[in-house]
Amino acid sequence: MSQLLDLWTVLAVGAGVFFFFAGTVGLLRFPDTLTRLHALTKADNLGLGLVVLGLLPRVGSPLAGLKLICVWLLVLLASATASQLIARVARRAGPPA
Amino acid sequence: MNVPTLFGLCGAVLVGLGLYGLVVSPQPLRKILAFNLVGSGVFLLFGVVARRGAALGMGGDPVPQALVITGIVVAFSATALAVALVLRLHDMTGAATLAPADADEPPVA
Amino acid sequence: MNLALLFDGMLVVLILAVAVWTVTVRDSFAAGIGYAVYGLLLALAWVRLAAVDAALTEAAIGGGLTSVLMIRATVRLRAGEAAARAATPGPLPRLLAALLGGSVAAGLALVVLALPDPAPTLAPQVAEHIATTGLGNAVTAVLLSFRAIDTLLEAVVLIYALIAVWTLTPDRFWGGRPGPKYETDPNGMLAYLARLLPPIGIVVAVYVLWVGADLPGGKFQAGTLLAAMWLLAIMAGLTEAPPISRRWLRGVLVAGTVVFLAIGFAGVPLAGAFLAYPEGFAKPLIVAIEAASMLSIAFTLALLVLGPPERRDQA
Amino acid sequence: MSPALPTALVRGALFLVFWSALIGLSVSSLIVGIVAAAGATRASLYLLPPGPQRVRLLPLVALLPRFLWQSLLAGWEVARHAFAPRLTLRPGFVAYQSAHPPGRLRNTFATIASLLPGTLPCGENEREILFHCLDVDQPILEQLADEERALARVLADSGDV
Numbered sequence: 001m002s003q004l005l006d007l008w009t010v011l012a013v014g015a016g017v018f019f020f021f022a023g024t025v026g027l028l029r030f031p032d033t034l035t036r037l038h039a040l041t042k043a044d045n046l047g048l049g050l051v052v053l054g055l056l057p058r059v060g061s062p063l064a065g066l067k068l069i070c071v072w073l074l075v076l077l078a079s080a081t082a083s084q085l086i087a088r089v090a091r092r093a094g095p096p097a
Numbered sequence: 098m099n100v101p102t103l104f105g106l107c108g109a110v111l112v113g114l115g116l117y118g119l120v121v122s123p124q125p126l127r128k129i130l131a132f133n134l135v136g137s138g139v140f141l142l143f144g145v146v147a148r149r150g151a152a153l154g155m156g157g158d159p160v161p162q163a164l165v166i167t168g169i170v171v172a173f174s175a176t177a178l179a180v181a182l183v184l185r186l187h188d189m190t191g192a193a194t195l196a197p198a199d200a201d202e203p204p205v206a
Numbered sequence: 207m208n209l210a211l212l213f214d215g216m217l218v219v220l221i222l223a224v225a226v227w228t229v230t231v232r233d234s235f236a237a238g239i240g241y242a243v244y245g246l247l248l249a250l251a252w253v254r255l256a257a258v259d260a261a262l263t264e265a266a267i268g269g270g271l272t273s274v275l276m277i278r279a280t281v282r283l284r285a286g287e288a289a290a291r292a293a294t295p296g297p298l299p300r301l302l303a304a305l306l307g308g309s310v311a312a313g314l315a316l317v318v319l320a321l322p323d324p325a326p327t328l329a330p331q332v333a334e335h336i337a338t339t340g341l342g343n344a345v346t347a348v349l350l351s352f353r354a355i356d357t358l359l360e361a362v363v364l365i366y367a368l369i370a371v372w373t374l375t376p377d378r379f380w381g382g383r384p385g386p387k388y389e390t391d392p393n394g395m396l397a398y399l400a401r402l403l404p405p406i407g408i409v410v411a412v413y414v415l416w417v418g419a420d421l422p423g424g425k426f427q428a429g430t431l432l433a434a435m436w437l438l439a440i441m442a443g444l445t446e447a448p449p450i451s452r453r454w455l456r457g458v459l460v461a462g463t464v465v466f467l468a469i470g471f472a473g474v475p476l477a478g479a480f481l482a483y484p485e486g487f488a489k490p491l492i493v494a495i496e497a498a499s500m501l502s503i504a505f506t507l508a509l510l511v512l513g514p515p516e517r518r519d520q521a
Numbered sequence: 522m523s524p525a526l527p528t529a530l531v532r533g534a535l536f537l538v539f540w541s542a543l544i545g546l547s548v549s550s551l552i553v554g555i556v557a558a559a560g561a562t563r564a565s566l567y568l569l570p571p572g573p574q575r576v577r578l579l580p581l582v583a584l585l586p587r588f589l590w591q592s593l594l595a596g597w598e599v600a601r602h603a604f605a606p607r608l609t610l611r612p613g614f615v616a617y618q619s620a621h622p623p624g625r626l627r628n629t630f631a632t633i634a635s636l637l638p639g640t641l642p643c644g645e646n647e648r649e650i651l652f653h654c655l656d657v658d659q660p661i662l663e664q665l666a667d668e669e670r671a672l673a674r675v676l677a678d679s680g681d682v
Contacts, residue, residue: 022600029603034653035612038641039599045636046596049589066542074406080632081399087643087653088395100214104251105318107218111225113311118229120303123293126234126279130241133272134225137248137264144255145318150327156256158327159344163353165260166345167360170426170503173267174367177510180279181371184513188376193286194293393623395631405565409536412557413543416550444568 005057012054020047033090041083048072105145111138123194125183129176136172140165214254221247234287238276245269258422259345262414266430267507274437275511340489342420349424350492354481358470361463361499364506368459372450375514381451382515390443400442407435415500419489425462425496429503436508447512449519455505462502466495528571533562572625580674587671588633595638602655613657615640616649617665620673623647630672634665 023043030036052072059065111134118131143161150158186192224247228240245268252261280287295303332344332352341347349357375382390396411431418424439445448455469491473482483491540554602610621627623645631642631650639659644651654661 019596019600022596022603026599026603029608030610031608032612034641034643035610035655038639038653038655039603041635041641042592042595042599042638043603046592049592061545063542063545066538070539070542076636077399077402077632080635081395084395084631084635084642087641091643091651091653100211100254102318103211103214103218104255105321106315107221107251109311109314109318110222112314113307113309114222114225114229115307116310117303117307120306121295121300122229123295124234124283124287124290126276126283127229127237130237130276131229133241133268134229134244137244137268140260140264141248141251141255142314142318144252144257144260146321146325147257148255149321149325150329151256152327152329153333155329155333155344158325158329159332159348160328160353162257162260163345163348164356165257166263166349166424166426167356169260169263169267171360171363173272173507174364174510176272177275177513178367178370180275181374181513184279184282185374187283187286191286193283193290196293391623393625393628395628398625398628398632401569401625404568405532405536405561406539408561408564409540409557410543412553412560413540416553417544439568 008057009054012050014054016047016050016054018047019043019050023047034087037083037087037090041079044079045076048075101145101148104141104148108138108141108145111135111141114138123196125186125195126180128195129179129183132179133172133176136168140168143168217247217250217254221251232291234280234283235277238273238280241276242269242273245273259343259424259427262422262427263430266427266434270434271430271507271511278511338485338488339483339492341492343418343422343424345422346418346424346492346496350495351483351488354466354470358463358466358481361466361502364503364510365459365463368506368509371510372514375450379515379518381449382518383449384447384509384512384515385440386516387446388441388443390441392443397442397444400438400444404435404439407431411435411500411504415496416493418496419493425500425503429500430507432500432504433508433511436504437511440508440512447509450509450515451519458505459502459509462495462499465498469495525566525571529562529566532565533558536561536565569625575676577675580671584671584675588636591637591668595636598638598655611656611658613654614643615652615654615657615661617652617662618648619645619650620669626673626676629676630669633672634668637664637668640665 020043023039026039026043027036030039049072052068055068056065059068115131115134115136115138118134119128122128122131143165144157147157147159147161147165150161152158221244224240224244228237228244231237231240246265248268249261249265252258252264329344332348335352336344336347339347339351341351411428414423414431415425415428416423418428436445440447469483470481473484474480477484536558537554540557541551544550544554602608619627619630621630627645627650631645634640634650634652635642639655640661641653642650643653652661652665
């Protein structure tokens with residue numbers, strides 16, 4: 001049982017790190033601000049979500065698990081709203097739509 | 098080479114870098130920013146001294162750590178005052194640098 | 207151990223690279239952004255030095271408030287940016303400045319390499335006496351018990367800094383509201399965030415204050431968090447900065463210091479010394495000081511960011 | 522009874538749950554938690570006055586797996602483009618006619634949409650939201666309409682209260 005949990009943690013956290021890495025590659029490779037914002041928000045949402053998912057079976061109590069999920073939700077709120085704010089400025093400053 | 102020494106050297110370089118920026122930057126705000134670099138380098142040296150004093154299950158000597166927390170807050174209040182002074186100077190004279198105004202050129206009221 | 211050293215080495219390289227960029231980048235606005243990144247990286251360095259309290263403070267104040275202050279100021283000074291850049295000194299003064307900075311850095315580096323071994327430390331004394339405070343966090347014990355006078359004077363320094371900022375008010379605006387009136391779309395994204403986040407921030411701030419007795423945290427970190435939430439609501443146009451002539455505002459600003467002083471003086475007859483706590487009451491008294499100080503610090507820091515009044519109070 | 526009271530109680534309870542998640546359960550910290558939750562609720566009622574919309578639990582639970590699946594697709598799409606030997610992006614703008622006026626519901630929709638595959642809101646007017654897309658060949662408008670309908674079931678307008 002505990003080995004299965006270990007495997008789950010390794011797989012989920014590994015996948016999370018992979019998407020973080022993909023987001024970073026996208027951030028460096030994509031051509032303009034708006035496409036880079038896509039890379040950042042989507043990959044970070046999924047990356048952190050998978051890391052949290054992988055760590056969930058290791059917490060001592062359901063409340064501690066809820067804490068992890070709250071961290072994920074707060075990052076989601078921050079990155080989703082901040083990316084939209086930056087996107088608006090970038091569209092106005094960049095080439096016309 | 099161990100971890101505290103590494104960060105100690107980092108702090109030393111930060112102080113030097115901040116001093117360079119403080120002298121070279123013509124914009125007063127950049128000078129304030131550079132001065133904050135000096136401050137954070139000094140704080141980092143405190144952190145190194147604290148880390149080296151780890152004992153009895155404590156990760157570091159809590160006395161320098163507490164001093165640093167006080168220091169960061171005081172450095173912020175000094176920065177805020179400096180920024181307010183620069184903005185007021187700009188509002189009153191239109192000056193963009195701290196260079197003394199030319200004698201034959203009256204300041205913009 | 208070697209892997210950890212590799213990570214720390216990469217962190218140091220990153221910190222230094224961002225610091226160099228902050229000093230040398232042409233655009234001051236970019237330098238302000240760079241300083242925010244620098245503050246967050248430095249917070250990681252503090253974690254690696256096992257000083258989590260300092261890391262929280264650095265992230266909140268260095269990475270957060272200082273950068274907000276700087277970015278606001280650079281936007282207002284943008285018009286003079288080109289003229290100021292033209293005044294950049296020539297190669298010779300720059301070389302001399304580099305020599306100065308380099309020699310100071312080299313001197314400090316020598317001092318770091320020559321630090322005495324075993325290192326002097328006060329940790330044993332703190333460990334010996336921490337039981338008398340009832341606290342679990344040694345840093346909070348130092349801040350509010352062993353070196354309480356430092357912390358008290360620091361609270362006074364914060365208020366003095368705010369008074370000094372306020373003295374820069376043009377006469378016609380004295381008693382008015384600090385900062386511009388922020389007009390943003392009440393249905394926009396910034397307002398949306400500013401409606402959702404601050405209540406959550408209040409809960410987190412009280413949490414950071416409350417665990418500060420036993421775990422990393424305390425009034426500075428909590429107060430900075432509250433200040434940030436208040437500034438977010440102000441900058442989204444959902445609320446306004448109060449006129450500085452308000453009695454309640456001035457009351458809140460000094461509340462922390464007043465409670466601190468009152469408990470300090472009460473210690474003279476009750477415990478035999480200024481700022482001494484009666485036996486068994488140390489923890490509740492410290493929590494009382496911290497709670498009052500958190501509010502004062504929050505308002506002081508936010509008003510320091512906003513600067514002197516810039517418009518009259520249109521009530 | 523003030524109409525805001527049920528909203529205040531629900532929000533206060535949620536903040537208290539959040540507090541317990543942060544610190545765990547104990548009597549002394551619960552007292553502090555009630556103070557914190559009360560302060561948070563007060564700020565929340567000021568910043569976000571109770572509106573006509575009510576959150577419905579059942580559709581919310583139904584929306585969750587859909588959102589998680591979409592997040593996975595979104596991350597996968599970014600990874601696919603990021604690791605493609607030659608950049609395969611076909612970026613562009615799409616104007617989407619929103620069924621809702623500017624306000625909370627639309628903001629919530631835009632925020633969720635910013636986490637969906639290939640869409641990023643970057644402007645709006647009274648009737649439309651302008652989306653920036655990674656690949657304009659995808660059936661984006663249909664996807665967005667689906668999403669908006671699903672969200673509207675969660676945040677339903679209820680005439681009463």
